[in-house]
Amino acid sequence: MYEIIEGFVEAIRLIVTLDPDVIAISARSVIISLTATVLATLLAIPLGATIYFGTFRGRKGLINLIQTLYALPTVVVGLLIFLLISRVGPFGFLRLLFTPTAMVIAQTVLILPIMTGLTISALSGVDPVLRDTLRSLGATRLQFLVNIMKEARFAILAAVAIGFGRAISEVGAAILVGGNIMASSFASSTRVLTTAISLETSMGNIPESIALGIVLLMIALGVNLAITTVQHR
Amino acid sequence: MQRRTLFAVAAVMVALLLICGCTGTTSDPTPIATEKQQLRIATTTSLYDTKLLAQITPIFEEQYNAEVLIVSAGTGKALEYGQRGDVDVLMVHDRAREDTFIGDGYGVNRRVFAYNYFVIVGPESDPAGIKGMQPEAAFVTIREKGMASESDVIFVSRGDNSGTHSKEKAIWKAAGLNYSADVQGSGDWYQEAGKGMGATLAMANEKQAYTLSDIGTYLAYKGDLDLVTLVDEGDILLNIYSAMQINPEKYPDVNSTVAKDWVNFMISDDVQKEIASFGVDQYGQPLFYAAQNDWEKIGVTQAEVKDPVL
Amino acid sequence: MIELEDVSKRFDDKAVLAGVTGRIERGEIFAVIGPSGAGKSTLLRLVDLLDTPTEGAIRIDGTDVHADKGQSLSIRRMMGMVFQKPAVFNSTVAENIAVGLRFRGADERAIREKVEDALEIVGLAGYGERRARTLSGGEMQRVALARAMVIEPEILLMDEPTANLDPVSVEKIEELVFCINRDLGTTILFSTHDMYQGQRLAHRIGVLMNGVFAQVGTPREVFTLPASRDVARFVGIENVIEGVVVAGEDGTVTVDAGGVRVRAKSPFPRGERVSLCIRSEDIRIAPAIRARRVFDGNILPGTVTSVVPRGPFSRVTVDCGLPLSSVLSWKAVEDLDIREGGRVEVSFAAESVHAVRAAQD
Numbered sequence: 052m053y054e055i056i057e058g059f060v061e062a063i064r065l066i067v068t069l070d071p072d073v074i075a076i077s078a079r080s081v082i083i084s085l086t087a088t089v090l091a092t093l094l095a096i097p098l099g100a101t102i103y104f105g106t107f108r109g110r111k112g113l114i115n116l117i118q119t120l121y122a123l124p125t126v127v128v129g130l131l132i133f134l135l136i137s138r139v140g141p142f143g144f145l146r147l148l149f150t151p152t153a154m155v156i157a158q159t160v161l162i163l164p165i166m167t168g169l170t171i172s173a174l175s176g177v178d179p180v181l182r183d184t185l186r187s188l189g190a191t192r193l194q195f196l197v198n199i200m201k202e203a204r205f206a207i208l209a210a211v212a213i214g215f216g217r218a219i220s221e222v223g224a225a226i227l228v229g230g231n232i233m234a235s236s237f238a239s240s241t242r243v244l245t246t247a248i249s250l251e252t253s254m255g256n257i258p259e260s261i262a263l264g265i266v267l268l269m270i271a272l273g274v275n276l277a278i279t280t281v282q283h284r
Numbered sequence: 285m286q287r288r289t290l291f292a293v294a295a296v297m298v299a300l301l302l303i304c305g306c307t308g309t310t311s312d313p314t315p316i317a318t319e320k321q322q323l324r325i326a327t328t329t330s331l332y333d334t335k336l337l338a339q340i341t342p343i344f345e346e347q348y349n350a351e352v353l354i355v356s357a358g359t360g361k362a363l364e365y366g367q368r369g370d371v372d373v374l375m376v377h378d379r380a381r382e383d384t385f386i387g388d389g390y391g392v393n394r395r396v397f398a399y400n401y402f403v404i405v406g407p408e409s410d411p412a413g414i415k416g417m418q419p420e421a422a423f424v425t426i427r428e429k430g431m432a433s434e435s436d437v438i439f440v441s442r443g444d445n446s447g448t449h450s451k452e453k454a455i456w457k458a459a460g461l462n463y464s465a466d467v468q469g470s471g472d473w474y475q476e477a478g479k480g481m482g483a484t485l486a487m488a489n490e491k492q493a494y495t496l497s498d499i500g501t502y503l504a505y506k507g508d509l510d511l512v513t514l515v516d517e518g519d520i521l522l523n524i525y526s527a528m529q530i531n532p533e534k535y536p537d538v539n540s541t542v543a544k545d546w547v548n549f550m551i552s553d554d555v556q557k558e559i560a561s562f563g564v565d566q567y568g569q570p571l572f573y574a575a576q577n578d579w580e581k582i583g584v585t586q587a588e589v590k591d592p593v594l
Numbered sequence: 595m596i597e598l599e600d601v602s603k604r605f606d607d608k609a610v611l612a613g614v615t616g617r618i619e620r621g622e623i624f625a626v627i628g629p630s631g632a633g634k635s636t637l638l639r640l641v642d643l644l645d646t647p648t649e650g651a652i653r654i655d656g657t658d659v660h661a662d663k664g665q666s667l668s669i670r671r672m673m674g675m676v677f678q679k680p681a682v683f684n685s686t687v688a689e690n691i692a693v694g695l696r697f698r699g700a701d702e703r704a705i706r707e708k709v710e711d712a713l714e715i716v717g718l719a720g721y722g723e724r725r726a727r728t729l730s731g732g733e734m735q736r737v738a739l740a741r742a743m744v745i746e747p748e749i750l751l752m753d754e755p756t757a758n759l760d761p762v763s764v765e766k767i768e769e770l771v772f773c774i775n776r777d778l779g780t781t782i783l784f785s786t787h788d789m790y791q792g793q794r795l796a797h798r799i800g801v802l803m804n805g806v807f808a809q810v811g812t813p814r815e816v817f818t819l820p821a822s823r824d825v826a827r828f829v830g831i832e833n834v835i836e837g838v839v840v841a842g843e844d845g846t847v848t849v850d851a852g853g854v855r856v857r858a859k860s861p862f863p864r865g866e867r868v869s870l871c872i873r874s875e876d877i878r879i880a881p882a883i884r885a886r887r888v889f890d891g892n893i894l895p896g897t898v899t900s901v902v903p904r905g906p907f908s909r910v911t912v913d914c915g916l917p918l919s920s921v922l923s924w925k926a927v928e929d930l931d932i933r934e935g936g937r938v939e940v941s942f943a944a945e946s947v948h949a950v951r952a953a954q955d
Contacts, residue, residue, distance in 0.1 A: 138369030138535060146537070148370045149324060149355055180681035184738070187642050188694035188745065189671035198693070202683055230355035235345055239322065239353055253483030254333055255508045 099170025360445025430473025443476025732763025
């Protein structure tokens with residue numbers, strides 16, 4: 052109990068004094084996960100729209116597959132990306148292993164299914180009467196697509212926030228392809244909130260772990276707050 | 285009002301996305317393009333957890349205008365990374381597997397830079413009564429007591445194919461036991477942590493169990509532990525740390541120049557002095573011994589501790 | 595203007611429309627009435643090209659609208675539609691109304707003006723910047739009407755536009771429909787299950803039953819001269835009696851309805867099986883003792899079986915060998931001392947009896 056209280060006090064001190072390590076790790080986490088979220092968004096929205104509006108064979112099956120992939124375990128994604136970008140893997144020549152780029156790729160792959168799936172759900176959630184209304188108002192195919200997307204924008208935004216939340220809170224892939232490196236330069240380091248918490252706890256640095264945990268929790272809560280605000284529209 | 289809040293939230297999110305879109309691309313390092321040379325090292329956890337590497341890497345980075353990226357993983361994983369060509373240098377402590385690794389052509393230019401001893405640590409009450417025994421006898425005793433019914437004797441193993449794990453297996457073997465048949469899975473007394481040295485010590489401490497640790501990590505963590513050294517003598521407890529390059533003939537784009545610099549740096553007089561004095565202030569005794577002048581004592585060739593890599 | 599020729603629509607195995615034929619004239623307000631599930635929505639959706647008929651053709655100004663997919667958009671852009679469920683886009687009221695204009699590439703100034711005008715007309719002036727989702731159902735439906743109106747369609751389709759709305763909104767929307775038709779000459783085709791709304795608004799009514807038009811005619815025709823027993827029931831005629839024509843001359847016939855003789859105006863010949871439709875408003879009830887015999891119509895003695903209050907009136911049912919209902923004011927019921935079990939005389943003119951050919955089965 053004493054350890055927890057002491058840890059908390061020290062953790063608060065680390066946060067309010069803007070401890071450079073805590074700040075750097077938090078900033079890196081946000082940058083990496085946001086980059087992954089942007090990439091995944093750029094892929095998931097067109098992909099989700101194509102699948103939703105498309106009329107091709109195996110469409111139902113594809114949607115089922117995507118929904119199954121929601122549960123993609125992070126370490127499996129980590130392992131997959133590791134095998135692909137490791138020196139002896141097919142993309143080894145890019146020398147991406149143990150770089151932030153590798154983490155961005157892993158997180159993008161990780162959240163792509165859920166963001167695509169949620170985009171499809173968001174589009175399906177649009178009132179059918181509005182769909183008829185658009186057609187009856189004489190929308191061209193493109194005008195129809197644009198307006199349906201516009202109507203689903205808050206739900207799509209929620210999908211983006213959920214993707215970001217999943218990206219920033221995952222540890223399995225980050226540690227496998229990032230390596231939890233603390234280098235002298237910010238850009239070469241791959242230590243993020245989750246991997247740092249894992250390491251600091253195993254090394255017995257409880258206050259640091261708690262401080263990083265609080266930051267991660269605040270980010271996660273912030274994201275959730277954003278989601279609820281958006282969904283209350 | 286609610287509408288305005290929503291707008292603010294949306295605006296912030298968009299802004300963040302934009303910022304990230306920009307910084308994201310600039311922050312992604314392209315290893316080849318940065319002017320500083322990058323050196324990737326996979327290290328055994330003991331060198332990392334004791335913060336020895338944190339002490340000496342800044343010196344290297346300044347001297348050689350390089351950036352050192354360290355993946356702390358345990359000897360087994362480090363060897364795996366080396367074999368896949370994912371790092372430039374290995375820092376490990378498992379002579380037998382290093383020999384195989386070099387023999388297979390993956391590693392070159394091994395130099396021994398430090399050594400210390402393994403210790404068997406356990407709760408002060410020492411329920412198995414191993415204090416002062418030879419390591420082999422101590423292991424046999426722990427096993428016997430552990431397998432007896434209603435016993436509170438537990439042994440926590442690294443269980444991660446690290447150098448320490450290798451050493452532990454070697455001790456079981458020297459004690460006349462078959463590791464996989466007689467030890468692993470022989471009962472609840474034997475538990476595999478699957479973690480680094482620091483984490484394994486923390487786990488042994490939680491369970492008030494015995495474990496095998498390198499003295500360096502044990503001393504670095506001692507302050508947070510209720511575990512004491514019970515066995516620290518015996519030839520088999522010798523622990524030798526080496527650094528080696530990944531063979532550039534196997535992986536032509538490993539950073540062999542800086543890798544060579546690093547290996548030479550580790551056996552340089554300055555660093556050897558750093559190693560010999562590291563931790564003395566804090567723990568009252570060194571965590572590692574410099575290998576430079578003790579090559580006979582630890583049974584390696586002089587060339588391995590003294591001759592710079594060319 | 596709109597010709598429906600044998601239009602059929604099946605969904606899977608269920609036939610919703612089974613050969614609808616009819617014609618809606620330019621500038622006309624045409625109401626499709628009928629019970630729920632009769633296919634009213636489907637018919638309107640087919641006209642608006644939101645669905646394709648299984649068989650038959652819909653022609654607008656002679657063009658088969660479903661024939662050429664390439665023409666769908668331009669044909670659809672001649673029409674505007676308001677749906678039963680009020681639905682608005684998640685944006686401002688003004689943006690909602692502007693959607694159709696934007697699709698047509700109108701410039702911003704024109705859009706602003708037209709939207710302002712439309713808001714004025716539907717009684718929502720000053721609502722332009724509100725979030726459409728915050729409006730009431732009736733207001734939303736007015737937005738939907740404005741949205742369909744600003745594109746100045748030649749044909750305005752409305753699918754039960756006032757179902758589930760409050761009476762004030764219903765009145766407002768009916769007034770708007772009337773004005774749009776009168777001032778802009780827009781052809782309006784709307785569906786409703788409220789026969790009185792059809793009566794109030796429409797120039798002509800099509801009664802859709804069992805997938806076909808059971809009757810098409812002016813409100814007066816439909817309400818006074820229903821074409822079938824089912825239509826009669828639907829337009830609220832309470833007394834429908836089955837019988838056989840037994841005698842007739844000069845368009846006045848005598849019908850035998852289960853032993854009771856009823857005189858009716860009808861062209862049907864002897865032996866024809868007919869249904870007699872008598873509006874309860876046309877039936878008079880008086881105490882037997884006071885009955886005057888100078889009346890050249892039907893006078894049937896009977897016993898009051900029930901007196902049920904209905905609003906400010908009472909519905910009185912009399913057994914005259916066949917059950918007949920009438921509606922009397924409370925005062926009349928009191929004055930005439932009408933009570934259950936009392937003997938009365940029921941009278942109604944032959945002209946009040948509308949005979950239709952009985953259903954085939």
